[in-house]
Amino acid sequence: MLHQENDPTRSPVTGVLLAAGGGARLGGRPKALLPYRGAPLVEHAVRALLDGGCGRVCVVLGAAAATVQARARLDGAEVVENPDWAAGMGGSLRVGLAAVSGERPGGVAAAESGAALVVLVDQPGVSALAVARVRAAYEGPHSLASAAYGGRRGHPVLLGAAHFAGVAAAAEGDRGARAYLRRHPPLRVECGDVGDPADIDTPEDLARLDD
Secondary structure (H helix, E strand, O other): OOOOOOOOOOOOEEEEEEEOOOOHHHOOOOHHHOEEOOEEHHHHHHHHHHHOOOOEEEEEEEOEHHHHHHHOOOOOOEEEEOOOHHHOHHHHHHHHHHHHOOOOHHHOOOOOOOEEEEEEOOOOOOOHHHHHHHHOOOOOOOOEEEEEEOOEEEEEEEEEHHHHHHHHHHOOOOOOOHHHHHHOOOEEEEOOOOOOOOOOOOHHHHHHHHO
């Protein structure tokens, strides 16, 4: 395990796990609760972020949020909800970045972070080693990096705090940070030897969870 303890002084990078999707193409099964190696996907993703050395982890929930929190062990993570999750991943990314920036509903403040490292709950092959490798690209609030798999950009994506406003403004529908990263190409960190970017979107994809 790469992560020793969940101590925010260890790293200025906060892991942001986007786990709000309702799994419409999976018969309405929330992706966060899909079983993988004996536990829900959301638990595996939280562990990858913690073991990869993130100082904090913020989980953005949406579909069946109360059920996810009741069934999944999210020890060591903070949970925020996106009430407009059905509008797409862009809104969840905005909610996550706001939480990393220290904003909370009701005016409750949280510790700010120098960067967000964004992962998706439906990519179980994104390992702690991939998280650690991209996290290591952090040099300050202007850092911008992403994993690459065979040269093709993927997750995790590292967003320095100086990019939060621009990313949030461009995040609409299911685009997330894609439009912003097209205009501001990130450093690409090859992770093809330590991770797999395949996602779980269709019933056929569920076979990957049996590996």
